[in-house]
Amino acid sequence: MSDETTQKAPAASGPRSAGPGAGAPASGPAGAPGGRKFFRRKKVCKFCTEKIDAISYRDVNLLKQFVAERGKIVPRRLTGVCTTHQRRLTRAIKQARNIALLPFAVKY
Numbered sequence: 001m002s003d004e005t006t007q008k009a010p011a012a013s014g015p016r017s018a019g020p021g022a023g024a025p026a027s028g029p030a031g032a033p034g035g036r037k038f039f040r041r042k043k044v045c046k047f048c049t050e051k052i053d054a055i056s057y058r059d060v061n062l063l064k065q066f067v068a069e070r071g072k073i074v075p076r077r078l079t080g081v082c083t084t085h086q087r088r089l090t091r092a093i094k095q096a097r098n099i100a101l102l103p104f105a106v107k108y
Contacts, residue, residue, distance in 0.1 A: 043080025047089075055088045057095035063102060067093060071105040 047055065055062070066074050066081070066089055073093055076086045096102040 045080060045082040045085055047085040048082055055085065055092045057092040057099075057101065059092075060096060060101050063089070063093050063096055067102060069106065071103050 046052075057063070066079055068074055073090055076083065079086075081089060093102060097104050
């Protein structure tokens with residue numbers, strides 16, 4: 001009987017006993033298990049695909065697509081526009097704002 005009291009019970013095997021995240025697969029690049037769960041499409045420049053050369057400040061409907069609700073210019077990483085077209089787009093939006101075709105900011 002004294003043998004039974006001095007021996008310790010074996011530790012339970014599993015993720016609970018090892019600590020938080022010990023049983024979880026390693027998070028790595030998109031190809032590794034535990035990485036991204038969905039496929040993100042590469043964003044393509046709208047102006048390059050539609051072969052639009054000139055971005056005019058007068059084309060308000062086009063410019064509105066790249067201005068957020070609050071009046072901010074949407075960044076490249078969200079829209080997918082290439083660098084050269086983003087620069088032209090920014091310049092056109094600022095020109096349209098200066099002659100009151102687009103708002104600088106919205107009213108509360």
